[in-house]
Amino acid sequence: MIRFTDVEKRYDNGVDALRGISMSIEDGEFVFLVGHSGSGKSTIIKTLTGEVLPTAGRVMVNGFSLNKISERQIPLMRRTIGVIFQDFRLIETKNVYENLSFAMRAVGASPKAIKQRIPYVLDLVGLAGRSRRFPHELSGGEQQRVAIARALVNNPTTIVADEPTGNLDPARSYEIMQLLERINRLGTTVLVVTHELDLVKRFHKRIIVLERGRIVSDGKERPIRPVHRWE
Amino acid sequence: MSKGHNFSYFIHEGVSNMFTHGFMSFAAVGVTVACLLIMGTFTLVAYNINEQLHRLEQDNQILAFVDDSLNDLEARALIDDIEGIPNVRSVEFISREQALDAYISQYEESERDIFDGMEASVLRHRFAVHVTEISLLGETAASIDAVDGIARVKAYEDVASGFVAMRNVASVVCIALIAILFLISIFIISNTIRLTTFDRRDEIAIMKMVGATNGFIRWPFVYEGFLLGLLGSLIGFLLQWALYEFVARGVSASDTMQLIQMVPFSQIWHYVAAIFGLSGIVIGVFGSLTAIRKFLRV
Ligand SMILES: Nc1ncnc2c1ncn2[C@@H]1O[C@H](COP(=O)(O)OP(=O)(O)OP(=O)(O)O)[C@@H](O)[C@H]1O
Numbered sequence: 207m208i209r210f211t212d213v214e215k216r217y218d219n220g221v222d223a224l225r226g227i228s229m230s231i232e233d234g235e236f237v238f239l240v241g242h243s244g245s246g247k248s249t250i251i252k253t254l255t256g257e258v259l260p261t262a263g264r265v266m267v268n269g270f271s272l273n274k275i276s277e278r279q280i281p282l283m284r285r286t287i288g289v290i291f292q293d294f295r296l297i298e299t300k301n302v303y304e305n306l307s308f309a310m311r312a313v314g315a316s317p318k319a320i321k322q323r324i325p326y327v328l329d330l331v332g333l334a335g336r337s338r339r340f341p342h343e344l345s346g347g348e349q350q351r352v353a354i355a356r357a358l359v360n361n362p363t364t365i366v367a368d369e370p371t372g373n374l375d376p377a378r379s380y381e382i383m384q385l386l387e388r389i390n391r392l393g394t395t396v397l398v399v400t401h402e403l404d405l406v407k408r409f410h411k412r413i414i415v416l417e418r419g420r421i422v423s424d425g426k427e428r429p430i431r432p433v434h435r436w437e
Numbered sequence: 438m439s440k441g442h443n444f445s446y447f448i449h450e451g452v453s454n455m456f457t458h459g460f461m462s463f464a465a466v467g468v469t470v471a472c473l474l475i476m477g478t479f480t481l482v483a484y485n486i487n488e489q490l491h492r493l494e495q496d497n498q499i500l501a502f503v504d505d506s507l508n509d510l511e512a513r514a515l516i517d518d519i520e521g522i523p524n525v526r527s528v529e530f531i532s533r534e535q536a537l538d539a540y541i542s543q544y545e546e547s548e549r550d551i552f553d554g555m556e557a558s559v560l561r562h563r564f565a566v567h568v569t570e571i572s573l574l575g576e577t578a579a580s581i582d583a584v585d586g587i588a589r590v591k592a593y594e595d596v597a598s599g600f601v602a603m604r605n606v607a608s609v610v611c612i613a614l615i616a617i618l619f620l621i622s623i624f625i626i627s628n629t630i631r632l633t634t635f636d637r638r639d640e641i642a643i644m645k646m647v648g649a650t651n652g653f654i655r656w657p658f659v660y661e662g663f664l665l666g667l668l669g670s671l672i673g674f675l676l677q678w679a680l681y682e683f684v685a686r687g688v689s690a691s692d693t694m695q696l697i698q699m700v701p702f703s704q705i706w707h708y709v710a711a712i713f714g715l716s717g718i719v720i721g722v723f724g725s726l727t728a729i730r731k732f733l734r735v
């Protein structure tokens with residue numbers, strides 16, 4: 207479960223990126239986080255991965271209170287979250303299989319566990335048979351699937367995606383969203399940040415709308431604001 | 438994080454990092470070798486001077502000659518006075534007869550007949566005095582000279598004070614150099630490893646993202662530093678050995694330096710190896726730790 211209570215973030219340069227965010231996401235939920243550029247979406251993601259410290263307010267992530275968390279516990283907290291980015295962030299010198307085994311080894315998985323887990327995850331994201339390919343030998347959509355597989359490989363309870371479809375064409379974007387929805391149905395909490403309201407409207411999910419560091423709408427209804435406000 | 442499969446991973450990563458930056462690794466090892474060599478050379482010079490001083494201390498540094506007016510018994514009784522002087526480690530009475538015998542025995546047997554009929558009375562009774570601290574030799578000699586019944590004192594002060602001065606200079610230079618060179622070596626190794634961490638910043642970011650502990654992220658780099666340091670100390674040791682043998686041979690072949698007796702390398706190689714190994718490893722590990730410190734914050 208993720209819970210923000212009156213969270214504020216002011217960056218060192220004086221920018222107020224978050225101005226009192228309160229929200230909670232239950233286990234197993236699928237949530238879209240939308241808002242125009244600079245509204246604070248990435249700051250929320252970075253706050254819940256512990257990359258950015260809030261200036262005020264309380265943050266709970268999967269049982270860890272990020273206000274009180276010790277440096278030693280941060281890695282344990284991060285293992286409960288799988289993160290996906292717009293630019294995939296795969297290691298170019300490693301093939302698909304090695305990219306995944308690298309992520310597993312980093313948290314101390316045994317070779318046996320690695321061998322068992324990777325084919326399952328690759329199959330789940332529809333990349334069975336691509337394991338020896340290098341990132342540059344894959345399409346953008348396939349690369350993002352590898353990134354999703356990497357986020358899933360350590361079996362996190364939550365997946366957080368910051369504009370996962372930003373670099374993909376509409377058809378590929380829709381497929382990626384479908385994949386995330388399927389992963390959600392298998393029991394993983396999913397939080398997706400996106401610009402693409404057209405895409406969001408095709409899924410009947412909870413939508414949190416952010417505007418200049420504040421939540422202006424939260425619910426399953428369509429957001430009241432016109433689409434062009436976010437483009 | 439002590440699992441076997443992790444350890445082999447760290448070794449593999451550490452070794453391959455080292456080869457990826459061939460030139461920088463070469464430079465880092467070279468600097469470590471140079472630093473260890475300079476450090477080692479000064480230390481060995483200081484050590485040899487010190488050994489030389491100990492040897493001098495064991496020789497008779499002070500000979501105190503007894504006034505001829507004293508009879509045998511009176512002369513021998515002076516030993517108590519001399520033993521009471523500070524810094525005197527041991528006193529040995531040498532009678533005229535013993536002194537004569539010792540004197541004659543310096544010569545080849547065939548030449549000894551020239552001393553036939555030589556009276557022991559031409560020599561004086563004497564005390565051979567050993568001191569504890571050679572740098573106070575002058576003061577001690579003066580105190581012995583002041584004892585009633587001692588006619589004359591002979592101390593090998595010039596030689597001794599020369600060595601003491603050398604030892605003091607060598608120790609100061611040694612400590613200063615060791616400190617400076619240690620820092621330089623750590624700095625260079627640290628920069629080499631910083632290159633690797635820069636190369637691997639994407640991988641480090643991913644490791645942190647998926648929840649690797651700082652310890653896990655750190656190990657391959659520490660291992661790389663460890664290997665660089667160890668390699669440096671190994672090469673440094675071999676060169677130091679060669680240098681030492683070369684100097685030792687030069688010293689024993691030279692006429693003017695016959696006085697100096699160098700400790701054979703075979704007697705001290707294990708100390709040298711241990712110190713070189715330890716220094717190399719400390720330099721390497723410290724270097725890598727400073728290089729990755731800033732990468733591991735949040
Ligand atoms: N590291 C930083 N230092 C200073 N200011 C920052 C930093 N990161 C973000 N900001 C500022 O904080 C505000 C929110 O940024 P954030 O990245 O959260 O927006 P976003 O909603 O993700 O935007 P986008 O849709 O363009 O990705 C912006 O005004 C941005 O300029």
Ligand SMILES: [Mg+2]
Binds near residue numbers: 247248249368
């Ligand atoms: Mg953003």
